[in-house]
Amino acid sequence: MTSAGRTSTGVALLAGLGLLAGCGSSAADDSGASSSGTTAPTVTVQAGGDEIPVDPTQYCLDGDGQRYASTPPIVEVTPDTTISLTVSDAVAEAGWSVQVFDQDLQELIGEVDVPAGEAEFREISTSDVAPPTFYLVVVEDSDPEACSGLSGAWPVGFIRTEAGSLPTASPSGSPAG
DSSP states (O other), X not given: OOHHHHHHHHHHHHHHHTTOOXXXXXXXXXXXXXXXXXXXXXXXXXXXXXXXXXXXXXXXXXXEEEEOOOOOOEEEEOTTOEEEEEOOHHHHHHOEEEEEEEXXXXXXXXXXXXXXXXXXXXXXXTTSSSSSEEXXXXXXXXXXXXXXXXXXXXXXXXXXXXXXXXXXXXTTSSOOO
C-alpha cells in the first residue's frame, strides 16, 4: 500500500467512525485516563510484537461527546498471528465489542462481542479476516442516557504480509520500514 493509499484509508476511517452506533460510558480509569477524568482511556493492541497504544477517535467524556483528530496505528502482521486487544477497566465494565472493517472502513465485515467484564480479548487471528488489509475497531457498549448516541471507538489498521516476514508497527499511522 502506498503512503497515499494509507492516507486515504485513514481519512476514510475517520469519516466512517462517525457512523458507528452507540454511546459510550464516560467513566475514567487507571489506564490512559487522568485521575480527573479529563481524557479518554487508551486501548492497547499487540500482534506478535510490542504493545501499541491506540487513541480513540471518539469518546463520551463526562457526558459530553468528544471527537479526536487521532491517527490510527497501522500494524504489519504475518498470517496466523494472534491479535491481543486490551481495554481499560472502565471500558471493560461498560462492555465492548470488536468491529471488523475492510481497508477503506466502508464495509462492516463482522463483529465480535467480548464477554462481559473482560479487559483483554485474544480470540482474533490475523488470518481470520479475508482481506489482507483491514481495520479492527474497539467499540464501547452504548449508554442510551449519554452523549446523544456517541460511543467510544478505537481503530487500528492491519496489513497482512507474506509468511516469514517480520511484523513491524508504527503508532504514527504508517508502517515502519
